[in-house]
Structure formats: C-alpha cells, structure tokens
Amino acid sequence: MSALLVDLGNTRWKAALSAGGEIGPVESGVHADVQAFRGFLVRNAVGVKRVLVASVTGDSVEQAVESEVRRCLGLPCRMIKSTDRMPNIVSGYRKPEQLGVDRLLAMVAARANSSAPLCVIDAGTAVTMDFVDASGLHQGGFILPGLQMYRDCLLANTAIPRDSDVHVSDPLGRDTPTAVALGARYSIAAIVETFLTGSRALFIDQRAEIFVGGGDADQLTGLLPSPCIKLENLVLNGLAALAAGGDV
Numbered sequence: 001m002s003a004l005l006v007d008l009g010n011t012r013w014k015a016a017l018s019a020g021g022e023i024g025p026v027e028s029g030v031h032a033d034v035q036a037f038r039g040f041l042v043r044n045a046v047g048v049k050r051v052l053v054a055s056v057t058g059d060s061v062e063q064a065v066e067s068e069v070r071r072c073l074g075l076p077c078r079m080i081k082s083t084d085r086m087p088n089i090v091s092g093y094r095k096p097e098q099l100g101v102d103r104l105l106a107m108v109a110a111r112a113n114s115s116a117p118l119c120v121i122d123a124g125t126a127v128t129m130d131f132v133d134a135s136g137l138h139q140g141g142f143i144l145p146g147l148q149m150y151r152d153c154l155l156a157n158t159a160i161p162r163d164s165d166v167h168v169s170d171p172l173g174r175d176t177p178t179a180v181a182l183g184a185r186y187s188i189a190a191i192v193e194t195f196l197t198g199s200r201a202l203f204i205d206q207r208a209e210i211f212v213g214g215g216d217a218d219q220l221t222g223l224l225p226s227p228c229i230k231l232e233n234l235v236l237n238g239l240a241a242l243a244a245g246g247d248v
Contacts, residue, residue, distance in 0.1 A: 002018070002047045002048050003017070003018050003048070003049065003050050003051070003052055003239075003240075004016075004017055004018075004041075004044060004050070004051045004069075005018050005023065005052050005053075005236050005240060005243070006052070006053040006054070006065060006069075007053075007054050007102070007233070007235040007236050007239070008053065008055035008056065008057045008062065008065065009056060009057075009124065009125070010124070010125040010126070011030065011031070012028050012029060012031065013028060013029055013030075013037060013065070014026055014027070014028040015027055015028070015037070015040050015236075016233070016236050016240075017048070018240035018243055018244070020244055021240050021241055021243075022240060023233065023236050023237060023240045026233055026236060027040045034064065034068065037068055041068060041069065041072035045072060045073050048073055048075065049075075050075065050078060050243070051069050051073065051075050051076070051077045051078060052077075052078050052080055052239045052242065052243055053065060053066075053077045053078065053079050054080045054101045054105055054238075054239055055101070056100055056101065062079065065077065080101055080105070080239065080242065081101060082096055082097060082099045082101045082103075082104050083096050083097050086104060086105075086107075086108050086242065087108060087111075087112075087241060087242060087245040088108070088136045089104065089107045089108050089111055090136055090137050090138060091104060091138050092137060092138035092139050093138070093140075100128065102122065102128070102235050103120075103122070103128045103130055103141065104138075104238070105234065105235045105237075105238025105242070106120050106130070106211075106213065106234035106235060106238055107120050107130055107132055107138060107238070108238035108241050108242060109211075109231060109234045109237035109238040109240075109241060110132070110209075110231065111132065111241075112237070112238075112241040113211070113229070113231065114209045114211070114229075115134065116134060116206070116208060116209045117133050117134050117202070117206050117208040117209070118130075118131065118208060118210075118211060119192055119195070119196060119208055119209075119210045120132065120210075120211050121188070121192070121210065121212045121213070121214070121217075121220065121224075122212075122214045122234050122235075123146065123188075123212060123213070123214035123215065123216035123217050123219070123220055124146055124215050124216065125148075125149065126143055126144065126145060127143070127144040127145070127147075127188055127216075128141065128143050128144075129141050129142045129143075129188070129192070131195060131202055131208075133202070133203065134203075134206065139202055142191060144187070144188060145184075146216060147184045147185065147219060148216075150180075150184040150187075151180055154180060155180075161176055161177075163175070163176060163177040164177060165177060166178050166181045168181055168182065168185075168219070170182070185219060185220060185223055186223065188223075189220065189224055192210065192224055192225065196208050196210075197225060209227050209228075209229060210224050210226075210227065210228040210229065211229050211230075212224065212229070212231070213231050213232055213234035214234070217230050217232075218230070
C-alpha cells in the first residue's frame, strides 16, 4: 500500500511516495507555491491510500495542505504529532508535546538504519541535535541556529564586515568571514564530541553512530567524529518507517 509523505519545514515543503519503508523521488517547494504542491499531488495520485504529514509550521500552512490533499486525492491527512507512538524510539522530553515532530521523526529514520546509540543532527534553518541510547530512549538534545542564521545574527548585531569570501578548508580562521563560518561549524562539532567522547560522554564503552541530514549536512560531516553517516530527507524517511510499521 502506497503512502504519500509530506514534510512541512520552516520554509519549504518536501513530499515523496513510500512503500515498504523506502521513499521515492523527493519534490519540494516554498510554502507559498501552492501550484507546485498541487502539481505533485496530481502527478502522484494513483495508488495512494493514505497521507502522512509532519509539520513544524502554523495552522494556515497545514490547513492549506490538507485542503489541497482532499481536493486532489479525496483523502484525509494524518497529521503526525510528537506525542504519537513511534517505532523503536521513546521521547525523553519531560513534556513530550514540546519536542518537535521533525526531531522525533529524524530519530526514527536513524534508528531504522542502526541499532547502536545515536547522535542525530538535522542541519537546516536551525540545527537540531538529539542523542538516543541503544534501547531507543531519547536522552535529550540541543537546538542551535543554522549556519546561515548564525552568521546573519552575528553580523546584524556587530560591526563585523560583511565579507563573503570564506576559506573553509583552513583549520582556523585567518580572516574574519572564515572565522565566523568556522566558528559556527566547530560549535556544533564540539557539542557532538563533548557528549560522545568527551567530559559528558553519554554512552560509555559503546560506539555511537552519527547521522546527519539537512541542507548544510555536507558542511559538517568532515568535522564530526566517525562513524558519521549522511542521511538525506530525515523527516520523510522517518515518516516512511512509521508508515511501514503499520502504527498509523
């Protein structure tokens, strides 16, 4: 049975079909481009039996998506929530409803690929980082500015020159824009090292695996401890694992 999966992120939508836990080609667009989303639905309507949606947006975007799905497919949307039961992952938040569903599904996607302790990083508009033990219990995590947001915030509140000529192959910043860019990247890498191999190590005598997704994943993988695995479309892959598990 084919499922249509929709990831409503901070600025864009992504969508794909899935069967058996695997996702097909991914299409995306900005939220305001309703025509592009409608086109995706029309092209992929045949054989779809259910629609799963994960959203970190507000009601207006979610309602627009639901309306288009009903119009084009005649199906309701199953809006996945962070309080829903997930395969092989248990939220570690004191108030589970506060955990972003995108983070929870990213952990589900990583767990579907590994039974080891996990560090799951989604590097997009914001950078989220979550740690999961071998049993699937979420230990907690962090939310940081994304790499572009880090730079924009720093430059907006200082007199640092707005030079965009960055030499990211340098180990240290030898000019101001490189120092800013590397500062953002190494701040993320430092947290990972602290909680996997450093003074706050969570998984003593266990080898954790790091999964990285999001638009800025390639800018981080070379700085992180190994094993580091790039996994694209974390939320969609999490939705696919959820659909394959029959829990929704």
